[in-house]
Amino acid sequence: MFLAIDAANTMIFIWFAVIIVAGVVEALTMDLSSVWFSVGAFFALIVSIFFPELIWLQVLIFIAFSVALLLVLRPIFKKYIKKNEIKTNADSLVGKIAVCIKPILDGERGEVKIEGKIWTAIANENIQLNEKVIVLAIKGVKLVVRKE
Secondary structure, eight states, X not given: OOOOOOHXXXXXXXXXXXXXXXXXXXXXXXXXXXXXXXXXXXXXXXHHHHOTTOHHHHHHHHHHHHHHHHHHHHHHHHHHOOOSOOOOSGGGGTTOEEEXXXXXXXXXXXXXXXXXXXXXXXXXXXXXXXXXXXXXXXETTEEEEEEO
């Protein structure tokens, strides 16, 4: 049996395709941009089922929902979804005092002990064994220090 394809049926397929494509793009990017077009296409799909001849209304619904959701909900969701961010307490070391356990020569690496942990450290000055230093910053996995 051959299915007759007219403009009404075509729009149902188009909206379904937009839902799938936007969903796949969102899954690949995880940017919270494309998902709203899937939702807009879903509402347009519903309208196309009940009002198949009103293509202009379907397009209007698609644009209105997609843009509104993108502008209103995306910023809210972005606040709560942080991607590729690993939280550590390392930043809390900045400003604290450490003790040099391996001398740090100007431009070379040494080691310091802070809060019971040993860190590689760098400085713009020579720091001798058992000298106290203050942590200025964290650069990669090294502490940037100076004499206290």
